[in-house]
Amino acid sequence: MSAALMTLTGVSRSFGGLKAVQDVSLAVPQGSLTALIGPNGAGKTTLFALMSGFLIPDSGRIEFDGQDITGRAPDLNARQGLARTFQIVQPFAAQTVRENIAVGAHLHEPRRVAALAAAEAVAQRVGLAAQLDKPAADLTVAGRKRLELARALATQPKLLLLDEVLAGLNPQEIGDMIPVVRGIAQSGVTVLMIEHVMQAVMNLAEHVWVLAQGQLIAQGSPAEVTSDAAVIEAYLGHGTAAKLRRQAAAAAAAGDVA
Amino acid sequence: MTDLFILFPSILNGLTTGAVYALIALGLTLIYGVLHIINFAHGAALMLALYGVYWLKEAAGIDPYLALPIMVPAMFMLGYGLQRGVINRASHGKDENILLVTLGLSIVMENLALLFFKSDTRTIETAYTLTTVPIDIGFAQAMIALPKLVAFGGALVASVVLILIVGRTDLGRAIRAVAKEKHGAKLMGIDVEHVYAMSFGIGLACLGAAACFLLPAYYVNPQVGNGFVLVAFTIVVLGGMGSFSGALLGGLLIGVVESLGGLLLGESLGQIGIFLLFIAVLLFRPQGLFGAKA
């Protein structure tokens, strides 16, 4: 594994009596495509919020690209190359797709025309070129997810935190999106994704962390993790592991789409 | 001891005004707690109510206290109608629209009053306007105008009635349900639109009562609402948005602070004190002294 782009050391965060994240330590290798999984309410999105600076940890350290960014504001982190998407998509509804993406592009491009052009290029990459002049509010869920991705991509991140970018998509749309994510990772961006869609996790992730009730209960390759007894129990379900292994075999047999 | 002797009448006056402030603020709190809107038209509505009481006295000779059974239902109906007919329709689902619509309504109300009643300040004369009552607590004495005492008592009674309605009746239960969880309440079969309008109506009905208690000891002109609305907001924010006990205690507190402030710093600076307190609370402790975070 290459050097770590982001390291968490003993990060914890509580809300009142609820321990949302407990003593989590992990290291995201540079250039990797990794996943963070776990049952609902495990604290995954909270962890993303802590990583990106939307929440300040009660304890622990967060390092990114060699710097201590614990508690640093999200916009500063974005400028350093740390971008995130939101589980519940947050478009600038009144603005067009192009204008939406341009906000991200402006991070490195102060001129308006150039930023709009950069936005168009990013839209091509994620397959939104046909909708550039549509108001964001008119997009389907799938479109909005891509928009979210595009806007984050436009900030030219080193690390991209994707929060359930496949949630709410039908199997066709998922099949379309997976190559896009892979393409981003292959272009040099380190990607960490929160995902429930196991097809994507098995397909894409090199390394998986499993969060349950705020704690890291397992980590390893997708195959290792999904056969881990603790993980299976956390997800509640006898036979879940077997089912997943069958799915993974089928996906590998069908061959990669990209 | 001598200080208290001087301050005592001021404190008493403050308490009587404060009770009326509390009643006004309670209406605002109810509206905010249920509809989650800041009713910018609250002051103008109070002003209309005051003119209502004034007109009933001047034109029909009805004593303000006897006007209660007229003003309270009338203001209730005005509130119900405004919410159901205008404010609800104007929201289009966006909070900012409600902000602007209540502002628009307040502008219309205030200037209609200006149009019809001109800008003169008006007062009423009753048999008891000048009667004073001595209050003696041993180490301090004061003479309090009877209308103010009645205002104190009446406002407190009205406040208690309101709190009881919300706490003990079926309507109150529906109101609290809608305030807490609108969609769940709807699924339970509660007519949310109706509850909204009822809440707004009750909020304005409080103003009707407050006006009846206020006018004998006070005055009315088209701008009087402005002064009250910011004080009412200060109380609501201070007491904690959505907290009845907070509004009640806050009202009394503000009344006393304003009275003492006016005594020690002069009228204008006293008023500024209230506004600065308001700004400070908004900035540093928006949840108020009693409320949960808004």
Added chain:
Amino acid sequence: MTDGTRTRMPALHKELLRIAIFAVGVALLLNVLDSGVALNFVMMALYAALLAQAWNILGGYGGQFSFGHALFFGTGAYVQAIAQIDGGLNPWLAMPLGVLASAGVGVFVGALSFRYGLKGSYFALVTLAFAEVFRIVALSVPFTGAGVGLMVPLREGFGNMQFGSRRGFALMVLGLVVLALLVTCWLRHSRFGAYLQAVRDNEDAARAAGVNPFRIKLGAIALSGGFMGAGGAFYVQAFQYIDPGIAYGAHTSVEALVGAIVGGMGTLWGPLIGALALHVLADLTRNLFGQLPGINMVIYGVVLVLMILFAPRGLGGLGRSVRELWKGRTK
């Protein structure tokens, strides 16, 4: 091909051209008009437009509704007056001072409000409270002339920013309006403007994209306050008088926001259209009903309520809806 229902925003050069045409057109109109009544009408309409444009910067593009925008107006006005009367400063020098002062007050109020995360109703309330505080202070303090107000002595001449006829003042306020148009145009085609609208539409998403909402909002309130201050300074020159009620009163605050909302918040021409429409309406009312106290404001209030009820995107939005409907029918 795109099936976008929204036309692309006009390119920068197109908008600049339109602004130029507007500027030249109105300037020509002002040179042709002779009657004092007509010149005064145009001047007051442009003045109302300036206030609306100022409010639009913070309210329309920034999404922060100020209900006490008179705060900045009054500051600019009093600085303009006091700098001349007590400081003996030439009005042309006093005006930038007034603008700076009002922008400064904007930064102060903004820094407090935005630092503590005030939004929506709370922000509106705070601006209202600040305006009231300033009004009461102006009412009580001697150097603002207290309740009596301040009068700027009559000293006609271009060098003294007191023009013989309304034409001069109308041209001056036209200049300010055009400046506001240019700044608004800049907002629509710049990174600052893109960031400002992003913060308005979704602050968290903006932060994730690298925007510092606090700094952006401060910039907006400074710009908005500055233009309001210019309006205040202009008022003092045109009417040679200011008092607390005019300076910090509700009327001025309402005039600023109603024009922008009626015309269409967050648009380039909306505030101008709205202010003009309201001004015409007010004038018509005056001709029909005479000079009744409060009638103007009643109209403003009613129009505001009706707009929110039926056309929340303002007249400009109505225009856009009509265009979209037409496009749909001809498809």
